[in-house]
Amino acid sequence: MIIRVQLVGTGIGNDPYRVDLPTYSSVVTNETTGRAFADVPASDVSPDVAAFVAAYPTVDLVTPLPVPFPASLASSWAEFLARRYDLGEARWHPVVF
């Protein structure tokens, strides 16, 4: 599913622009607003995050969300990914943005 998430990285040296997810495709970025569209496998999106994305659709990389992505959802998504990939110290902290 297409999700607008926070862009991370500086684009300098070994810190490329990217999104903080383990698996994704088709990233389109806006470095100025710090937002990116990414195609994320449905299996990597927890149901509560999927519900939030469906409730607040985004059409561009500029317009802010009407409500901020709740910290509790950010935490639950990070835990969901950590359990799914089970790679020890590896952690992702994606934020719908």
Place this chain on the structure above:
Amino acid sequence: MKVSSFAVARPAYYDRNATSGTAVYSGSFIAPHAETVRWTVTVATGKKANIELTRMMAYRVTVATVAATAGYVARITTASSYMDILYEAHISNVLGYEAKDLAPAGVTLYAGETLDGRTYDGSTGGAYNYLTGCKYTTFDA
């Protein structure tokens, strides 16, 4: 003839809960940009992934005011290091200039390893089309 062995052949990888997937990025008239990871595949614990095809292409569609280095990278990252299996860097202001690469099949990624695809263009003005991606199969390790 009496056969008394209880050994059972292990199923081939494609019969071990295999899941086929692709990670792609295609963009048209993409303005100059810093190195950007367009797609990533990460292998979860208990899985492996066969990378069956990786291809990268960049094609200049608009001339730049000042051309600079542009290209793409397909990078494997392991626990201890990384390797660029495809790497392209060129300076060209020729409309229609095309760079493209195919990586060999048969690359196996282990748990925690990643394959990603990146693009970059340091020019001032101008644009490229990009067509990049990989096809992979994950399966029980």
